[in-house]
Amino acid sequence: MTAPLSNAAFDVFANLLKTRSGLVIGQDKVYLLETRLASILKREGLADLNALADKLRHLGAEAIARDVVEAMTTNESFFFRDDKPFQHFKTQALPRLLAARAPGVPIRIWSAASSSGQEAYSLAMILAEARTVIGDRKIEIIGTDLAREQVARARTGVYSQFEVQRGLPVQFLMRYFKKEEGGWRISDQLRAMVQFREWNLLGDLRPLGKFDIVFCRNVLIYFDQPTKAKVLEATAALMPEDGLLYLGGAETVLGITAKFAPLAGERGVYGLATSAAHGPRVTAGVA
Amino acid sequence: MARTCLVVDDSRVVRKVARRILETHGYAVVEAADGQEALNACRAAMPDCVLLDWNMPVMDGITFLRNLRQEFGPENPCVVFCTTENDMDHIEQAITSGAQEYIMKPFDEEILIGKLAQVGLL
Numbered sequence: 253m254t255a256p257l258s259n260a261a262f263d264v265f266a267n268l269l270k271t272r273s274g275l276v277i278g279q280d281k282v283y284l285l286e287t288r289l290a291s292i293l294k295r296e297g298l299a300d301l302n303a304l305a306d307k308l309r310h311l312g313a314e315a316i317a318r319d320v321v322e323a324m325t326t327n328e329s330f331f332f333r334d335d336k337p338f339q340h341f342k343t344q345a346l347p348r349l350l351a352a353r354a355p356g357v358p359i360r361i362w363s364a365a366s367s368s369g370q371e372a373y374s375l376a377m378i379l380a381e382a383r384t385v386i387g388d389r390k391i392e393i394i395g396t397d398l399a400r401e402q403v404a405r406a407r408t409g410v411y412s413q414f415e416v417q418r419g420l421p422v423q424f425l426m427r428y429f430k431k432e433e434g435g436w437r438i439s440d441q442l443r444a445m446v447q448f449r450e451w452n453l454l455g456d457l458r459p460l461g462k463f464d465i466v467f468c469r470n471v472l473i474y475f476d477q478p479t480k481a482k483v484l485e486a487t488a489a490l491m492p493e494d495g496l497l498y499l500g501g502a503e504t505v506l507g508i509t510a511k512f513a514p515l516a517g518e519r520g521v522y523g524l525a526t527s528a529a530h531g532p533r534v535t536a537g538v539a
Numbered sequence: 540m541a542r543t544c545l546v547v548d549d550s551r552v553v554r555k556v557a558r559r560i561l562e563t564h565g566y567a568v569v570e571a572a573d574g575q576e577a578l579n580a581c582r583a584a585m586p587d588c589v590l591l592d593w594n595m596p597v598m599d600g601i602t603f604l605r606n607l608r609q610e611f612g613p614e615n616p617c618v619v620f621c622t623t624e625n626d627m628d629h630i631e632q633a634i635t636s637g638a639q640e641y642i643m644k645p646f647d648e649e650i651l652i653g654k655l656a657q658v659g660l661l
């Protein structure tokens with residue numbers, strides 16, 4: 253039998269996760285440590301989490317620390333998750349951006365916690381469907397995630413039968429996927445529209461460049477308030493005055509930062525507060 | 540009035556599973572064990588939606604679908620295939636023959652309900 257997790261060992265994990273990824277875990281989440289770190293224990297030949305915590309206390313445990321942080325991420329994602337934000341992007345944000353930007357200026361879209369890539373590829377499918385109105389305008393989609401395994405999966409773009417049935421209309425499956433041995437592979441056309449990079453939201457975001465549209469969904473929920481505020485404010489700094497931010501269903505900016513304000517009549521869509529003060533923008537088009 | 544779904548599958552177990560999920564989401568469910576029974580059921584009372592297996596005795600799913608569309612037009616009822624056939628050829632055949640959606644078995648509540656939502660039936 254393994255010894256129960258000591259308080260000191262729990263603190264090692266809690267501190268590591270909090271500083272490295274922003275993940276906040278309470279004592280009630282010990283079972284999560286146990287299930288998600290089991291394979292690392294096995295690989296390292298360690299008896300239990302106390303032994304792993306010991307190892308993490310020592311210098312030179314960098315590689316393991318990183319594995320622990322990544323193993324503790326929740327990577328669930330699916331195509332067109334919640335549908336609404338994607339509808340809003342397609343029918344409101346995209347037409348307005350196309351009208352507002354000079355043809356030579358690229359439009360940039362960020363999937364800020366892209367996990368296995370479904371969010372970024374959903375956006376790519378919307379763009380592919382809108383080819384005729386977009387013409388040869390340059391639109392970039394950047395997906396970033398802290399977890400290397402997820403970034404690699406997203407780049408490969410192969411999904412299980414289960415994954416391609418969550419949120420993905422069959423017409424899009426027919427148009428943009430090919431079946432192969434290990435699952436369903438997304439087309440090269442879509443893969444070429446998206447670039448995936450390893451990136452930590454707690455780090456400096458400025459090298460990523462400016463983004464007109466930011467999907468930052470289902471990741472802030474894991475952070476505490478100050479971390480949420482920090483990430484949102486750093487994100488705001490990457491956006492032009494008419495940029496739009498999309499959050500997940502359980503996330504909000506309210507009570508966290510004054511940099512963003514909800515769009516009138518929309519759930520989960522936010523504009524920069526400075527410009528939101530000038531009235532509803534998305535529906536205004538190019539007045 | 541509750542939406543109706545005709546569940547067409549030669550497996551009683553599958554029909555039962557589908558029925559349970561659909562009823563939880565407010566559907567009234569009718570069952571058929573093959574395509575011919577399903578066609579008769581549609582002639583008697585047109586459902587809002589048909590959940591359709593492919594391989595069945597007497598009349599298979601794709602033959603049922605073609606007959607259904609020929610007799611009742613291209614739109615209604617909404618047909619969602621639900622089959623172990625999971626290659627692109629079958630999917631394309633189903634859609635070009637007039638199915639609105641396609642589920643590859645095994646399915647669960649999330650997939651079934653998600654697909655019905657996609658075709659606007661939830």
Ligand SMILES: C[S@@+](CC[C@H](N)C(=O)[O-])C[C@H]1O[C@@H](n2cnc3c(N)ncnc32)[C@H](O)[C@@H]1O
Pocket residue numbers: 272273274275325326327328329330333364365366367368371396397398399402451452453454468469470471500
């Ligand atoms: C639940 S997924 C969300 C995926 C997608 N945005 C969606 O809504 O379906 C959360 C992702 O956030 C990533 N993540 C967590 N903390 C992060 C951080 N500090 N920096 C970058 N990515 C992080 C995790 O690796 C995980 O893949």
